[in-house]
Amino acid sequence: MMNTSSSNLETRPALLQELRSFEKGGFFDFGHPLLNRIAESFLKAAGIGAIQAVSREAYFTATEGLDSSGGGIPPEISGNKKHRFPDLRGENNTKSLEAMVKHTGKESLQWGLAAGVYSGLTYGLTEARGAHDWKNSAVAGAITGVALALTSEGSSHEQIVQGAITGAAISTAANILSGIF
Structure with a gap:
């Protein structure tokens, strides 16, 4: 005779493995x-x-x-x-x-x-250059900063330059600090 509570316990690990697979592989595959x-x-x-x-x-x-x-x-x-x-x-x-x-x-x-934008650029630059370093982060951060500045209302030349500098600085610092901690 099969106990329903033991049957639930047997399927629980399968469900947890299924949920963990989303974390590894994502929710979709675009090829x-x-x-x-x-x-x-x-x-x-x-x-x-x-x-x-x-x-x-x-x-x-x-x-x-x-x-x-x-x-x-x-x-x-x-x-x-x-x-x-x-x-x-x-x-x-x-x-x-x-x-x-x-x-x-x-x-x-x-x-x-x-x-x-940031994720795509860092991945693309890493693949193109063959290295994942602060230079990729700086370029990706600068371009991402420009993209964000362009989406804000009434963006000026100064805001776009500030966005590029800020994006590059933050992403470079994050890349360098990630190696320390």
């Missing part, structure tokens, strides 16, 4: 490691970007009540530029929800773009 890496990085970062955008807006919405009642909101947080989503205070809940979805989608796209 080339470069495309797989770009798509996986894009999706993961876009999800993180959406969570970040919604949680930031939830924080500001929650603190807005404290600010109006005189509760201890620091002056650097309170102010006119508190909300990143200015259209969120719509005429009704439907307008506010539409604004939230629109702005969260845009932010998700920016995060996904950054991760996909």
Whole structure:
């Protein structure tokens, strides 16, 4: 006689192995490691970007009540530029929800773009040069910084140059520090 609890225990490792295989191989296969890496990085970062955008807006919405009642909101947080989503205070809940979805989608796209471009460039440069070093990180970071600066509203020449310098510096530092820790 087969016990159902022992049968569940026997299938549990198979389920865990199946879930672990997603971590190793990804959720999809486009036939080339470069495309797989770009798509996986894009999706993961876009999800993180959406969570970040919604949680930031939830924080500001929650603190807005404290600010109006005189509760201890620091002056650097309170102010006119508190909300990143200015259209969120719509005429009704439907307008506010539409604004939230629109702005969260845009932010998700920016995060996904950054991760996909950076991941694809580092992989491509590593394959082309035959080495994974700080130079690949610097070039990929600079191009990713430029791509992010171009997606922001009203990007100027100075913002694009700053994005390139910042992206190169951060990714180079991350590459160098990853070898230390």
